[in-house]
Amino acid sequence: MKDSVTEIADVVIVGGGTAGWMAAAALSRFLANGRRRITLVESDAIGTVGVGEATIPPILNFNRMLDINENDFLRATRGTFKLGIEFVNWGRVGDRYIHPFGSFGHDLHGIAFHQLWLRERANGDPGSIAAYSMSAAAAALGRFGRPGREAKPPLSELFYAFHFDASLYARFLRGLAERQGAIRREGRITGVERDGESGDVAAVRLESGERIAGDLFIDCSGFRGLLIEEQLGAGYEDWSHWLPADRAIAVPTANSGAPDPFTRSTAHGAGWQWRIPLQHRTGNGHVFSSAFMDEEEARAILLANLEGEPLADPRTIPFRTGRRKLSWSHNVVALGLSSGFLEPLESTSIHLVQNGIQRLLALFPDKPVSPIERDEYNRGMSDLYEDVRDFIILHYKATQRDDTPFWRHVRDMDIPDSLARKIELWRLHGRIFRENAELFGVTSWVAVLLGQNIWPERYDPVADTLDEAKVAAAMADMRAAYARAAERLPAQDEFLKVAGAWAAEAAEAAA
Numbered sequence: 061m062k063d064s065v066t067e068i069a070d071v072v073i074v075g076g077g078t079a080g081w082m083a084a085a086a087l088s089r090f091l092a093n094g095r096r097r098i099t100l101v102e103s104d105a106i107g108t109v110g111v112g113e114a115t116i117p118p119i120l121n122f123n124r125m126l127d128i129n130e131n132d133f134l135r136a137t138r139g140t141f142k143l144g145i146e147f148v149n150w151g152r153v154g155d156r157y158i159h160p161f162g163s164f165g166h167d168l169h170g171i172a173f174h175q176l177w178l179r180e181r182a183n184g185d186p187g188s189i190a191a192y193s194m195s196a197a198a199a200a201l202g203r204f205g206r207p208g209r210e211a212k213p214p215l216s217e218l219f220y221a222f223h224f225d226a227s228l229y230a231r232f233l234r235g236l237a238e239r240q241g242a243i244r245r246e247g248r249i250t251g252v253e254r255d256g257e258s259g260d261v262a263a264v265r266l267e268s269g270e271r272i273a274g275d276l277f278i279d280c281s282g283f284r285g286l287l288i289e290e291q292l293g294a295g296y297e298d299w300s301h302w303l304p305a306d307r308a309i310a311v312p313t314a315n316s317g318a319p320d321p322f323t324r325s326t327a328h329g330a331g332w333q334w335r336i337p338l339q340h341r342t343g344n345g346h347v348f349s350s351a352f353m354d355e356e357e358a359r360a361i362l363l364a365n366l367e368g369e370p371l372a373d374p375r376t377i378p379f380r381t382g383r384r385k386l387s388w389s390h391n392v393v394a395l396g397l398s399s400g401f402l403e404p405l406e407s408t409s410i411h412l413v414q415n416g417i418q419r420l421l422a423l424f425p426d427k428p429v430s431p432i433e434r435d436e437y438n439r440g441m442s443d444l445y446e447d448v449r450d451f452i453i454l455h456y457k458a459t460q461r462d463d464t465p466f467w468r469h470v471r472d473m474d475i476p477d478s479l480a481r482k483i484e485l486w487r488l489h490g491r492i493f494r495e496n497a498e499l500f501g502v503t504s505w506v507a508v509l510l511g512q513n514i515w516p517e518r519y520d521p522v523a524d525t526l527d528e529a530k531v532a533a534a535m536a537d538m539r540a541a542y543a544r545a546a547e548r549l550p551a552q553d554e555f556l557k558v559a560g561a562w563a564a565e566a567a568e569a570a571a
Contacts (some may be wrong), residue, residue: 066426067227068275068276069095069275070274072099072100073099073277074101074277074287075396076230076244077226077280080102081100081229082122082413083395084100084234086122086125086418088237088240090126091424101247101264102244102245113223113224114221114407115223115410119221122414131559134559136228136563137222137304138338139223139224139339139561140321141205143322144159144160145322146322146323146325147325152459152460157190158196158322159507159511160405161221163193169532171525172502172520174510175519176523176535178490195218195219195220200546201547201549202552204220204321205556206559221407245266247268250266252287252290253265259292259390260371260428261292261392265378267499274391278397280392280421282397287392287398288399292386296380296569297384298381303453305331305348305351305376307348308404309346309348309358312372313341313344314341315342319339320554323336323407325405327461328348330358331347331466333346346358346362352469371513387399389434399412402445402448415444419441444499450479450482451505455504457470457475457479458510458512468529486509486514488516
């Protein structure tokens, strides 16, 4: 049995919302041992940002880890499926491409598929590279089918994530966490106690006078970073010189038709607009830079480009892109907005929370916290944030737009050396190397680079070792197989209803 002196007995999560209840659900499931307590403190009087309505495929692993039934989850959160992101007006005004989940085609004899596609393009017209993606082919038709464990290609190549109502997801996870023994304390935190010797956080005090002590604290208090920043001064690394957008105006609308199985990102004069279709409504927002556009104009652009009737007044969310210099300081681990913020262009906010939780479980400490484990956590989170940062910057840098000062600025700005190397390597022979545990793989980088007209000077010369006629025939077969498989799938809303994943409330809203 573990020594009670060194065991972390009390874990206190400060703040609810998506991040807090994700942490509570995971920690109460995997750390419960009959002695350890998981307590979450939140105040109903403090709102949450709630913009994280779109996700990426790793969330399937998180839900499976918690043994969540997917149909129950979708019904409870009014969720829909997501097969990728459609980008409009990013390379040039009028351009449109999709960043699909999954892969493009099949590599042949060890040669990357996109290299074979580039060779075919140099010699003729192989069609859009999106035609070689199962997820993209299904998205284009508004269709979906859940690949079973026994699924074979091409359906087995359909990768997906979700759109959902973030507040309903938090409520769903709260129920799960409380059933697993997590304790919720209602109240506003008015004071924080620190250990005089170690500097660790010892307890938080509520407005009611209640004192909640802990051995390990999870800061999910939002942008302010109540513990990680206000108490521990972890510091903030500002990335706004690379990502100048600093405002988001959000508004929900009524659905104007059946929900699409993809997110849409439409570039405007000083930023971009998201469109996230749920069962009962559509989430919309305009991310923009206040240095290049005033809020009144940004709001007018958003309202003029909505597809359905607004269901609430638009609300503005200010932010500063960057990350905490330390995600884990003393005995405090920051998750969600407390840890940092990257605009939701590639739907990474919830994944960053998920990764932080899984990393914490892998490095869960004793008392006192070991600097070795803490440093390893910080190194991993730093690498992840920087990798996602570079991928988001790529969307801005890889543009030919010169119609506004904003687009000329991001097109011409200096970028991190880590991203500059990737772009130059791509420009030479179309090569992308993803060697570690990076979030976005080769397919993602290829989708954005080609979608935004960044063409290599030449394809990889190794591709010339394969017979042209055989490669062309194989590619034609792939393209036809993806198209046939997509045509056989049901419409997404039909699938949700047949699966029992469509909420009754959503049906009433649509009536």
